[in-house]
Amino acid sequence: MMGNIVKDSFSERLAAMNSHWKRYLLEGKFEQSIEFIVAVNSLVDSFNRLRMSGLVRLCEGLENDAFAKLSTESAHPISGGDQESIQKKIDVLNSTVESMFLSQEACRHQDGWRTKVHIDARGDQWIKPRNVLVVADNHGFDVANELKTQLSFFGFKIEIVAWEDQPAINNTPLAVIFMGVNVDATEQQLAVIAHLHQQFFSSQMLYLGEPLKPESIVKLMRAGVDATIPIKNHSTMVLSRILDLVQTAPQEKSHVLVVEDSRVALASIERTLAQYDIDTFSINSPDKLFDALEVYRPDLILMDMHMPKFNGVEATRVLRQTEAYATIPIVYLSADSEVSMQVEALRLGGDQFLMKPFNPVLLAAVVEAKISRFREMQRSTQMDGLTGLLNHASSKTKLAAMLRDLPLGQEMAIVMLDIDHFKSINDAYGHPVGDLVIRTLAYLLKGRLRSIDLIGRYGGEEYIVGLPGVDASQAAVIIDKIRQDFARFTHHYAGGVIHATFSAGTASYPDLGSVFEIIEAADNALLQAKRLGRNRVEQYQSESQEAVGL
Numbered sequence: 001m002m003g004n005i006v007k008d009s010f011s012e013r014l015a016a017m018n019s020h021w022k023r024y025l026l027e028g029k030f031e032q033s034i035e036f037i038v039a040v041n042s043l044v045d046s047f048n049r050l051r052m053s054g055l056v057r058l059c060e061g062l063e064n065d066a067f068a069k070l071s072t073e074s075a076h077p078i079s080g081g082d083q084e085s086i087q088k089k090i091d092v093l094n095s096t097v098e099s100m101f102l103s104q105e106a107c108r109h110q111d112g113w114r115t116k117v118h119i120d121a122r123g124d125q126w127i128k129p130r131n132v133l134v135v136a137d138n139h140g141f142d143v144a145n146e147l148k149t150q151l152s153f154f155g156f157k158i159e160i161v162a163w164e165d166q167p168a169i170n171n172t173p174l175a176v177i178f179m180g181v182n183v184d185a186t187e188q189q190l191a192v193i194a195h196l197h198q199q200f201f202s203s204q205m206l207y208l209g210e211p212l213k214p215e216s217i218v219k220l221m222r223a224g225v226d227a228t229i230p231i232k233n234h235s236t237m238v239l240s241r242i243l244d245l246v247q248t249a250p251q252e253k254s255h256v257l258v259v260e261d262s263r264v265a266l267a268s269i270e271r272t273l274a275q276y277d278i279d280t281f282s283i284n285s286p287d288k289l290f291d292a293l294e295v296y297r298p299d300l301i302l303m304d305m306h307m308p309k310f311n312g313v314e315a316t317r318v319l320r321q322t323e324a325y326a327t328i329p330i331v332y333l334s335a336d337s338e339v340s341m342q343v344e345a346l347r348l349g350g351d352q353f354l355m356k357p358f359n360p361v362l363l364a365a366v367v368e369a370k371i372s373r374f375r376e377m378q379r380s381t382q383m384d385g386l387t388g389l390l391n392h393a394s395s396k397t398k399l400a401a402m403l404r405d406l407p408l409g410q411e412m413a414i415v416m417l418d419i420d421h422f423k424s425i426n427d428a429y430g431h432p433v434g435d436l437v438i439r440t441l442a443y444l445l446k447g448r449l450r451s452i453d454l455i456g457r458y459g460g461e462e463y464i465v466g467l468p469g470v471d472a473s474q475a476a477v478i479i480d481k482i483r484q485d486f487a488r489f490t491h492h493y494a495g496g497v498i499h500a501t502f503s504a505g506t507a508s509y510p511d512l513g514s515v516f517e518i519i520e521a522a523d524n525a526l527l528q529a530k531r532l533g534r535n536r537v538e539q540y541q542s543e544s545q546e547a548v549g550l
């Protein structure tokens, strides 16, 4: 299960943190306390990647307390009172994680990549149950109800309560949305926010209100609000925030290629990076660099400056001449403190210089920061700015990779979708309203399809979807449900409301063998859907070369 992959990536870190703390309690050594702090820090990072802001805060509270009490070498073992204070925070963290994942597992239906996906194309598997709590007053009820209607199209269960009511909720909500329609939050409302924040620590807290003054925003944040959203933006911003929460896929592990000829230095680098869950592959000479890059495909190279044959800067200059490695981050390690040499090394293509012996916390922080910026940069070239979906080129590349990695015997459907008469929407209501419709369909697809599915913006008002484990006719059923809901969806804009529809065509592997053929066939089925009157889904059938409609 995808949920388990997410859980495993940090449950291992949580277990490591607990075991470091137990070891410290037994022996009370300074080094063990540092290992414990490093493990807490790695857990913060893990929750950060998963955007679990509540758990991040809980962990940071523990980290700060641990730093304050454990970082003085002469203070060890620390007093019983200090141990108890840290223990309490660890207990709260453990029980919050446990209760949160028990409730999430109960309502999660996502399947993993390599498991056979059991398709019930009629069923509710495709509408993921998610609950959102909305807190509103009389002025906000209209907006809250409108939000409820909109979010329910995306498969959310919304409960609206008044500010003064106590919500009777058993499961932690994915998000709590506070409506502050007319004025700044009152002291009582801030108290309600703080109370719900304490009760649902891991939920995303959003405040939807009039444009707020910075001091009002600070007050809300102190009470536990994660983000404030101007009310006029609500339909797009709230949807995108909430869909981001349910779409967060586990971050891929970071991979670092270490080029280092000293065995001692290498062992220490590998141990440090492993503690941060960073994978390493090591070579002892730069002449093996290209072979290693080819097989390992790292996100960063950690390179010793002084090695036999040729040095780190020369190796970097060679690498930078190859297009594939022109931007990969390179961090040098060196015992040489001469500034002019460091400046020259950076000028010739390196990204950062770290001194040996290195500080483990700093090494891991530099490696993670560089990798995350590198990935962000790669992402921005792969993503469409308006919708946050994959763009045309990367959709095709990813679909080819999905087909290549498809488990033996599994089908995969590709769907082409196109909004109907979109030109006339633009002409009648203007480009920004057209953009809103484009974005809403993107959100609807993101909200309704699984996180293993591929969703791309193929052209202006055209989308491409890849559904592993699904054949063309099952895909047609799934997309047809989304089509019906999209046609009913009310798009709100400054001048009123409009409705829009889309047409779609489906085709699948193994009826057709290559991504190119499947896309072409799905596109033909889409054209057929347009010819037959639009607002419908057609399925490509290879035998008759005729598209079959639903």
Ligand SMILES: Nc1nc2c(ncn2[C@@H]2O[C@H](COP(=O)(O)OP(=O)(O)OP(=O)(O)O)[C@@H](O)[C@H]2O)c(=O)[nH]1
Pocket: 386, 418, 419, 420, 421, 422, 423, 424, 426, 430, 431, 432, 433, 434, 435, 438, 459, 460, 461, 530, 534
């Ligand atoms: N608002 C907006 N419009 C876009 C964008 N990209 C493309 N378009 C417009 O989308 C329209 C596409 O129109 P057509 O390809 O003629 O098709 P259509 O009007 O949707 O008609 P059918 O597809 O035949 O139902 C063009 O007017 C483009 O200018 C975008 O990012 N935003």
